[in-house]
Amino acid sequence: MTRPAQRLELFALAGVPWVEAGADLAEVALTSLARSARRLEDGDVLVFAQKLVSKAEGRLVDLRRLEPGSRAQRIGRAVGKDPRLVELILSESRRVVRQAPGVLIVEHRLGFVMANAGVDQSNVINGNDDSFALPLPVDPDGSAERLRAELTRRAGARVGVIINDSFGRPWRVGTVGVAIGCAGLPAVVDRRGHHDLTGRTLKATVVGHADELAAAASLVMGQADEGQPIVLVRGLLPAERASAASTLVRPAAEDLFR
């Protein structure tokens, strides 16, 4: 990452099927790539939508099996959400950051500050049924690393893997893709101490590299109703040391907004 690439390609894999628990996502990706007459190359990054990974890992929850506690019932009334869904959200969270009618922002057990702990009800089962919900993978960095190792082994190319999700932001309208899992590439690129073109030392240039890749992939991934959940990114220059998406979570002690 001493210099940026001059040209990047983002390519959404075609014909990715609806996956069920136990699906082999490395196989899904390689099959879709083959169908497009593409092979993985060293330096390629594959971005997987969180929902695809959660489904393959069997994270789907039948809300009818949940017994909402009194806190979930109270919050559910306050925000206007199904108390069973709130129970699931709370079980995935360290604490509630903000709540308001229609809004429940929590600190996820992995540190992500996000709406509903990432628990999703759209596109989670075939059929329009509010009884099911899909949390994040248990360990998205671990999932990314397993996918990276498996893809690298089967394709014979050193690739990186990102798992992305859409997060809202304070102060700005709309969601953007962010990285919740990362393997084989740096999640954060630290440019502090480098010099700019004029010779001046750069003071604070730590870049959320995997988040920028996650956002870029979202552009071709689309949202739930299109279904292009795996994106190939080609053209990144060889990177410095790889790091996990957990490094993108700002430690609470350094956070002015917690």
Added chain:
Amino acid sequence: MTRPAQRLELFALAGVPWVEAGADLAEVALTSLARSARRLEDGDVLVFAQKLVSKAEGRLVDLRRLEPGSRAQRIGRAVGKDPRLVELILSESRRVVRQAPGVLIVEHRLGFVMANAGVDQSNVINGNDDSFALPLPVDPDGSAERLRAELTRRAGARVGVIINDSFGRPWRVGTVGVAIGCAGLPAVVDRRGHHDLTGRTLKATVVGHADELAAAASLVMGQADEGQPIVLVRGLLPAERASAASTLVRPAAEDLFR
């Protein structure tokens, strides 16, 4: 934007020169494109780095001409920044959102919540001189619209223009590219009321489209020390109604974190 593109290309224009006040950025972009044997096509989006636009618009400020007031002096001491720089930052801001040693986060006069009101001292003049600083363009949406109109006229192709900058985020480490100016494409894409693959109505899917494009462009733009400040994005599908980057600023009344 009913469906996402399957393939996007991001291409950093080569040989963009150091620009001075009064530079014709449409000309700069078209010359660089011609050098790469490329022509603009309908639907292309050009992303310009904020710093390039601010320089061309003559926004450079000689801090030696500024007389810091008592508030700028007090804040300067508290955060450890040059009080003349703080004076400039305050003059670009509605209010201070957070201050701490080394950190001054404000609400910019255009509503952006950002560090230092976007005022930059890196790569602003040729030579390592802390006496100069560069604020955002006066009206980045207007700048984008003028560039869009000029590029469309000269190239004979309907293009979009984004002006991007790097913003830090609460809760997450590292900066990402965001759109501070947008013309000829939708800054925000509202998918509410659409149906997902299962027939379930999507509840809250407003996408920060121009921010995702701005982040993607940052990947090939690099930071200050590389100098690839204009990026061509090709492959977006025809979009719904265009909107300005101002629509990405969340109204204070709807913001739970202000």
